[in-house]
Amino acid sequence: MKRFWTALSFLILFGAAAAQAQTYPSRPITLVVPFPPGGSTDAAARIMAERMRATLGQSVVIENVGGAGGSIGVGRVARAAPDGYTFDIGQWDTHVGSIIYKLDYDLEKDFEPIALVSNNPQLMVAKKDLPANTLAELVAWMKENPGKINFVNQNAAANVTGVMFENLTKQKVQFIPYRGAGPAMTDLISGTVDLLVVQGAVALPQIRAGKIKALANLSATRSASMPDIPTADETGVPGLYMSGWFGFWAPKGTPKDVIAKLNAATVEALADPAIQKRFTELGLDVAPRAQQTPEGLAAFPEGRDRKMVADHQGRRHRRAGTVSAKRYG
Numbered sequence: 471m472k473r474f475w476t477a478l479s480f481l482i483l484f485g486a487a488a489a490q491a492q493t494y495p496s497r498p499i500t501l502v503v504p505f506p507p508g509g510s511t512d513a514a515a516r517i518m519a520e521r522m523r524a525t526l527g528q529s530v531v532i533e534n535v536g537g538a539g540g541s542i543g544v545g546r547v548a549r550a551a552p553d554g555y556t557f558d559i560g561q562w563d564t565h566v567g568s569i570i571y572k573l574d575y576d577l578e579k580d581f582e583p584i585a586l587v588s589n590n591p592q593l594m595v596a597k598k599d600l601p602a603n604t605l606a607e608l609v610a611w612m613k614e615n616p617g618k619i620n621f622v623n624q625n626a627a628a629n630v631t632g633v634m635f636e637n638l639t640k641q642k643v644q645f646i647p648y649r650g651a652g653p654a655m656t657d658l659i660s661g662t663v664d665l666l667v668v669q670g671a672v673a674l675p676q677i678r679a680g681k682i683k684a685l686a687n688l689s690a691t692r693s694a695s696m697p698d699i700p701t702a703d704e705t706g707v708p709g710l711y712m713s714g715w716f717g718f719w720a721p722k723g724t725p726k727d728v729i730a731k732l733n734a735a736t737v738e739a740l741a742d743p744a745i746q747k748r749f750t751e752l753g754l755d756v757a758p759r760a761q762q763t764p765e766g767l768a769a770f771p772e773g774r775d776r777k778m779v780a781d782h783q784g785r786r787h788r789r790a791g792t793v794s795a796k797r798y799g
Contacts, residue, residue, distance in 0.1 A: 494554055494728055498529040501718075502558040504543025506536040509651075510590070510671035510752055514716050515559045517748050518587065521739035526731070539625060540564035541573055548575035552721040554728035557584060560719045562712075567626025581719040583767035584729055585736040586757040588749060590714030591670045591693040592627065594685045594702070595677065597661045605686050606706025612641045622658070622666040624648040631667045631688065631712045638707055658682055669714055670696050670753030688712040695750045716754070717767045729764060737762050 503515045512534065519530035535543030544564050550556035558564075565577055594605070602608035612619055621632045621643040629645070636642055646663055648654040651672050657663045659681045666673075667688065674696065676682045686702040687693055688711055702710035718736060720729060739745050740756050749756050760766060 494731060495526055495528040497555065498531050499526065499554070500533050500556045501530050502543050502547050502556065503532055503534045504536065504540035504558060504560070504564050505534065507534050510669055510754070511559060511561060511716065513671075513752055514588065514749070514754060517745060518559075518736070518739050521742060521745055522735040525735035525738050539568060539571065541568055541571060544568075545573070545575050547719065547721055548580040550721045552582075552723035552725075554720065554724055554732065557718055557720040557724075557732065559587070560717050561590070562627055562714045563625050565717070565719065567630065580722045582722055582724045582729055583764040584718035584720055584732045585763060586761040586767040586770050587716040587718060587736065587740065588754040588757055589689070589693075590716060590754050591696060591699075592631070592667055592688040592712045592714050593670050593673045593677075593696075593699065594631070594665060594667050594688060594710075595658065595673050595682050596665055596685050597658050597663065598680070598682055599661060600664055600683070602685070603683065604700075604705040605702055605710070608685060609639045609641060609706060612639070617642065617644070620644040620646050620664050622646055622648050622654040622663050624651055624654050624666075624668075627712055627714065628667045631710070634710055634712070635707065638710055655682075667712060670699075674753045686710070693753075694755050695753045715757070715770060717770070719767075733762075733764060 501515055501519050503512050505511050512532070516532055519532055522530050535546050537543075540561075540563060544558060544560065547556055547558040565581075569577060596602065596608070600608075602611045608619075619641075621635075623629050623632060623645040624647070632643055632645060643665070651666075651668045654663065654666050655668065655672060655676065658666050659676060670687070670693065673682065673684065677684050684699050686705045686707070687696065687699045688702055690701065690703070690711055690713070692699070692701060702708065718732065720732065737759070740762060746756050757766070761770060
């Protein structure tokens, strides 16, 4: 009789689990954006959420959880129930660069990748009257005017890029900490600061308006969304790469079949020409289909990028002692 009840309990539990998997999702899903409304991360999330609703049959509700460079929102997902009803849109700063901070979660162990959504070209832009139009001209000017260039340090990506620039060119810049790209862009337009590394989505409107100028796209190849901007390889500092991205992440332990459903909804959305057009308008490149997988996202930011952050942050600390990336919220 004991064996009978044990077997019956197992069947009931198995049936309940199977039924849950088959009915997912049965209620609205929360997509956490780890920044306040209004930025490119928020815009991309809302575009995707709107389209994914049709595939999933449930609303995908945006929850903006800003602060501490995105780590508060990412931590919220790390601690969420692994049931598929909470996931986040992460990026280079939140899921790679933030290893330079003290976090109460593990970026490598506490998340399940869902899909790489986009590649986000990072641009090095300059104030309008800077006497250089290419990176090669900038380096030449810096050699003749040592100590006169300042570089905005508004997040981990900017910090690492600045250190890479110094290492590759053997020139020094003065790092100016900012709490975000918005205030930094305002001061770049006014001429208060000289150089800024920022997503194309943020810089393009100002470039097109002639208020600032683009020195280089820091991707390895030219971007489909801004093909007229040359790469660092083409304009004088080979190897100066900083590629942003957006990807979806779920809490560790989220069932594979649930991940598969979220992935399928993501892939279907990214295949929609209307979504592709909206991404291009934001200066974002839709991720290649081969990378729109959990495996593609897991491989994309790991290893080399995290090692690069640690290496360059270490060099920066060894040389400057106290200078480090500043949090922004």
